[in-house]
Amino acid sequence: MQPEAKDPVEDSVWEEPPSMLWGLDPMFNAFTKLYVKDILQMRESCQVSGIYFYNSHPIFKVDVLGTVVYKREREDFFCYGVDDGTGVINSLCWKDEQWRDQGDPTTSGARSFGSSARGDFNPANELKKLRQAQHSSSHLEIGELLRVRGPVKTSRQQREIMASTYYKVSDPVMAVQISWMMEVPQLYRQCYDKPFHLDSSAQNPNIQGGSASYLLGRATRILKDFLKEKEVTRFRPYDVQDLLQPLVSRQPQKTAAEQEPEAGPSSGPPTSFKQLRELLQKSLQILQDEGLVFRKVKSQDEVYHVTERDKDLLMAIRDILREDCRREKYAEKGCHILHVLSSVRQRYSRNVSKAALELVLKALECNSDIISTSDSHYTIL
Incomplete structure (x- = not known):
């Protein structure tokens, strides 16, 4: 099946995004799960061979599930x-080198399987069985x-897939095909059919943080990386303020000559310190919202x-669960997360959010200190 011819007018209107983006x-x-029809109709990049575009999305690896209709x-x-x-x-689909060198494992190892008829475990025979399964x-x-x-390649003006992974799917009740x-279609609606848009900061590398959301996202990521690498237990805003200073200092600032002459001091652009403070507060608020x-x-x-x-918060939550799970009301199912949240706010701090509590409960469960009896109930081990 050959790709359909594209309208030359359409090709001239569409502008391919720069390869560096x-x-x-x-x-x-990603291995994109596209329909074969769309793989055959994708336009190839004029910048790099082997790269194709579906609705402005650059693609070179695909994932396909289908029925074998011919074989060579x-x-x-x-x-x-x-x-x-x-x-x-x-x-x-390339053959495995060991099969080409050693022959078909389904026949070469048939005689040796008889030696394990007594039921003894033979690693060599088990390995041959695994190779047989892989071969089949x-x-x-x-x-x-x-x-x-x-990856997708074009050979003799025909699209084909150079398989990096391939295998036979056993699907007697068509469960795999139905799931696929x-x-x-959901991937098409949520991702593939939505054009690939770049914000101003990505299109113009000279403008750092061209959009407020981009700048805030970078600042939040910097703070998360700091907390992960330094393993601090607590901090103050001025401890992390300098980490965000490069984001603000790189933003373009108007000089005094570029400002409106009639603009007063109060109507001028915000100072770097004010911008830094606002960016820091918004980033810290996001960290609080995420718990x-x-x-x-x-x-x-x-x-x-x-x-x-x-550690004090973890200990307070363990004590609450240990005490309350002894009560008859919570002995069987455990304490509801909202009950634990109310108790933590009464005993430890009124400012602990539900998101923060969920993180602590997950950490305690990973350490086997507590166990969840349902989606929202916990008990002590």
Whole structure:
């Protein structure tokens, strides 16, 4: 099946994004689950061969599930024609080197299996059984179901998949195919059919933080990395303020000559310190909303506690569960998360959020200190 011819007018209107920005699209490094029809119709990049575009998304690796409709075997590889219901694409599947050197494992190891008839465990025979299973999963016949993943290539003006992974899918009740048919349309609606847009900061590298959301996202990531690397238990805003200073200092600032002459002092652009302070407060608020940090006491001395490293908070939650789970009301099912949250706010701090509590409960469960009896009930071990 050949790709359909594109309208030359349409090609002239569409502008391919610069190659240095392709990595910003999450589809670029993923095995994209596209229909065969769309793989055959994707336009190839004029900048880099082997890169294709679907709705402005750069793609070079795909993931296809379909029925084998033709098969050709060569010394080093198989050629399978894969039909997913929208089209047929050729898949080049290389043979394993050990099969070419040692022959077919299904016949070469048949005689040695008799030595393990007594029931003794023989590692060599077990390894041959595994090779047999692997061999059978990669040798398909017409009508069998194949899943293949790999980069797309154009050979002799025809699209094909150079398989990096391929295997036969056992699907007697069509559960895999039904799941695939439900998943792929959602991916199209949520991701593939939405054009790849770049914000002003990405399109113009000279403008650092061109959009407020981009700048805030970078600042939040910097603070998260700091908390992870330094393993601090608590901090104050001025401890992390300098980390965000480069983000503000790189933003373009108007000089005095560029400002309106009639503009007064109050109407001028905000100072770097004010911008830094606002960016820091917004970033810390995001960390609080996600439960990563909290303020035990709200006072002029802003102290932020790192939730998962606050030993007093962990101990308070363990004590609450240990005491309350002894009561008949909570003995069987455990304490509800809202009950634990209310008790923590009464005994430890009124400023602990539900998101922070969920992080602590998850950490305690990972350490086997507590166990969840349902989605929202916990008990002590």
